[in-house]
Amino acid sequence: MTKRILLTCGEPAGIGPELAIRALGCGVDYAWIGDPRHLPEGAAFTEIAAPNDPVPTGHLPVLRHDFAHPATPGRPDPANAQGVIDVIARAVDLVTRGEAAAITTLPINKQALKEGASFRFPGHTEYLAHLAGDVPVVMMLASTSVSPPCRVVPATIHIPLAEVPAALTSDLLEQAIRITHAAMIRDFGITAPRLAVAGLNPHAGEGGTMGREESERIVPLLDRLRGEGIDLAGPLPADTMFHAPARARYDAAICAYHDQALIPIKTLDFAGGVNVTLGLPFIRTSPDHGTAFDIAGTGRADPASTIAALRMAHDMADKAG
Template structure:
């Protein structure tokens, strides 16, 4: 059996909880390497600098690909001087993944506000920046549970936009793209030979035959029918409020949702600690814990490592299938 290639764990915002989660993730027992400034790790962390992702370290020691930052990290107080280095770390991790030096990347959370203020970061978040680094490929964001059965896997078709803009942004072309990306990723990265995809309606009760909205009847249902004719296993458009109880989840492998909260509220309710963010459509594996920088508890040593451990484990599982 081929030994698993290590996953690159990017440092994220050093003033957040990311650096203190890295040594806790050693409990995973699978190879990964922290890419960042070792000065930002918690005091007393056992770490060793490596020159390449696969270089060996002693058991219980955190392997570190060193990337020096201009400034130290003060928990809860992001320093604009470090913003450019945060972005550089992400780009460096992508290079390592694309060359095959690593099995994939797992990104610790960034502060979009800090990056915009300190580095002029022009992307809404990690997902869009990674797509740009990969050659501006079309991608989709999936949140996947690890602690509930049947699994909850959701793909918001529109992501970080105001709710007032969703109806205009949710186009037939965008939904079709998300369906195709999700179907391909479920086959390649999750090992599901014939993915069953559920499509949530935009409106309450999926429009209820036009009484509560007309998008479902006007273009969503015809699109779903056309793609069924191509061989996709699709259900919907369905009322979103009845899609996420256990019996409903057993009938599909992933749900495509019209907007951010329609997708994220169910998974964060069902599996807040074990949710994993996966970017579908990239030429490399990328996962992330499904939480933010948590500035309010940074530096206190109380941050829960369950989500980052789940994200690293999922990255290994996905990499093994590629």
């Protein structure tokens, strides 16, 4: 693979600019899209006109994208919100045109985007799906430093917990399973994926005594998909799915809601977790953390998750050819 990964700037008042510099030397060739004024003082960078233009060794390749204002660490500026959004769209355009291998996105602050640019999407994932033509996608969180690996997909994402039972329809769960199954083959090189599906209720409903969503929605769906040859286990009690012997029995877990999926992976591999959007016509990864305004500009930002995201994007692009 000779094309670079595109690293979007994310929220410039967060830790993103530091991470863009601190990830240099990780073994992945990437170019950063953003305003050079937002990089740490003294950062070694070279502006480039195209994603794969050469730069001196040790320099960050920068596709310059001017923002309205400079950035103050820890203090998001609403005037810069549109620039954050436009950088994401620019990266999608470049990778869609074949000028880059993949996209790794640095964290955004959704509140700042809503206040400064009336951003109408719940998060990065939904905006990327919109830019790709409103394609159906799912969010996967994948570990990089635990074995067996922990890969989780929440079927419902950024909605209140009280809305989950109604939102978790058979159609939505089927979509998550099919997208995950296809992506495990295409993007992770697993020819016969084994998927585990968590129940919504404690003890996966315990035969209907703790809820009927499993027996009425999940079990019939899984039986039908097994008939098509998809290797599925479940519905399983979520509290016994994530210790090492359990993880060894599947390649990815489909969970009912956000925290059911994210608590185990953030407990097992907080620094090495990577956010991967499955179902897009291009590869997108992201570090599994936020903007960290409290430490922005201090030089204490840990690049481990960004490096893991860049390496996963590189590996996935290699598998895709």
